[in-house]
Amino acid sequence: MRDLDLTTLRLFVAVCELRSIARAGEQSSIVGSAISKRLSALEETVGVKLLIRRRHGVAPTPAGETLLEHARAMLASADRIRRDMLSYASGVKGQVRVLATVSVLAEKLPEDLAVFLQDPDYRNIQIDIEERLSVDVVRGIKEGVASVGICWDVADFQGLLTRPYRTDRLAIVMHPDHPLAGFKALPFEATLDYEQVSISSASAVQVMLKRQASLAGKQLIERVFVSNLNAVLRVVLAKLAISVLPIEVAQAYANVQALRVIPLTDEWASRRFALCFRSEEALTPAARLLVDHLGSFSVAESDSPAVAHPAHG
CATH class of the missing domain: 3.40.190.10 (Periplasmic binding protein-like II)
Incomplete structure (x- = not known):
């Protein structure tokens, strides 16, 4: 079977929807005889009769109804391709x-x-x-x-x-007076004897920290929950708790406030x-x-x- 022509399929859909070759011709600005020629060629291509000619118009055969469904899908896909390409050409x-x-x-x-x-x-x-x-x-x-x-x-x-x-890496952020502040790097287990502050107990980080604490046979001591990262760092600055934060987030604040940012050595911290x-x-x-x-x-x-x-x- 030869490749189906989108223009012919578009005319076929119009004829089926309007039930008239003449009206489809008026809508598409194409003479009816040209449409009839295209539809005859389409029937020859697919090898089955697609339309029943009636006294007051035309109607699709069962095979025509099937082709009509496929044609609509193909035309819709072609229109999406055209719109997408136009969006690239004119700036998305x-x-x-x-x-x-x-x-x-x-x-x-x-x-x-x-x-x-x-x-x-x-x-x-x-x-x-x-x-x-x-x-x-x-x-x-x-x-x-x-x-x-x-x-x-x-x-x-x-x-x-x-x-x-x-990617990022998690670290422990603490006040410089904290007992762990002298370390250059720490395993998370070493922090579990100290109270911590976080944003949400349901966050992916807190879920992971609780799991790791459990694996270490300890419990995460969650003293304070706050609404944003700035509040976390202010709690740490006030010496109320330590916190696990991304190095990239904590470092800028720590540089200003002289907080200690100590990378975690655990594999999951990356x-x-x-x-x-x-x-x-x-x-x-x-x-x-x-x-x-x-x-x-x-x-x-x-x-x-x-x-x-x-x-x-």
């Missing part, structure tokens, strides 16, 4: 909603987004960011609340596709963040460009390509 437009954890937002994401948005080709793209816990990031992407999520890659991604993003999304097909052109842009930072850090893959769970 659209809004991308992103869900991200507090650690991601506190580190390099704002700068990475700024680089993306400063590209003249993307001047018509808007990005809407919302802070959530890792579990809520995954849930939001699965439920279609947002196009792209970013969180620690230990999360249960529930079948979502992921790409690696950036973290990788992941971009997650429902599928490549579900991403709009704008979202796809953003995912490719953010994924490139993983390539820069690791010198290995970032390939989408089914994730944990």
Whole structure:
């Protein structure tokens, strides 16, 4: 069978919907005889009769009904291709909603987004960011609340596709008068006799810390919960507790306030963040460009390509 012609399929759909070759010709600015010739050639191509000619018009045969369904799908796909290509030609437009954890937002994401948005080709793209816990990031992407999520890659991604993003390392932040302040690096187990402050007991970091404390035969002493990273650091500065934070987040504040930032030696303390999304097909052109842009930072850090893959769970 020869390749199907999209123009002929479009005319076939119009004839089936209007039940008239003449009206389809008027709508498409093509004479009826030219449409009839195309439809006859189409029937010859597929090898079956597609239309029944009636006194007051035409109607699709059962085979015609089947082709009509396929033709609509093919034309819709062709229109999507045309729109996507036009968006690249004229500068991509659209809004991308992103869900991200507090650690991601506190580190390099704002700068990475700024680089993306400063590209003249993307001047018509808007990005809407919302802070959530890792579990809520995954849930939001699965439920279609947002196009792209970013969180620690230990999360249960529930079948979502992921790409690696950036990495960071966790450290203990403490007042310089703290008994552990003299160490250059510490295992997490060495901190478990001291009270800690965190943002949320349900965060991926706190869940991990509780698990590691349990494996060490101890219990995490959570003295204070606060609403943001700045409050965490102020609690530490007040000598009320110590805290586990990314080095990249804590260091700038520590340099100003003379806090001690001591890297954790545990293997799990080296973290990788992941971009997650429902599928490549579900991403709009704008979202796809953003995912490719953010994924490139993983390539820069690791010198290995970032390939989408089914994730944990």
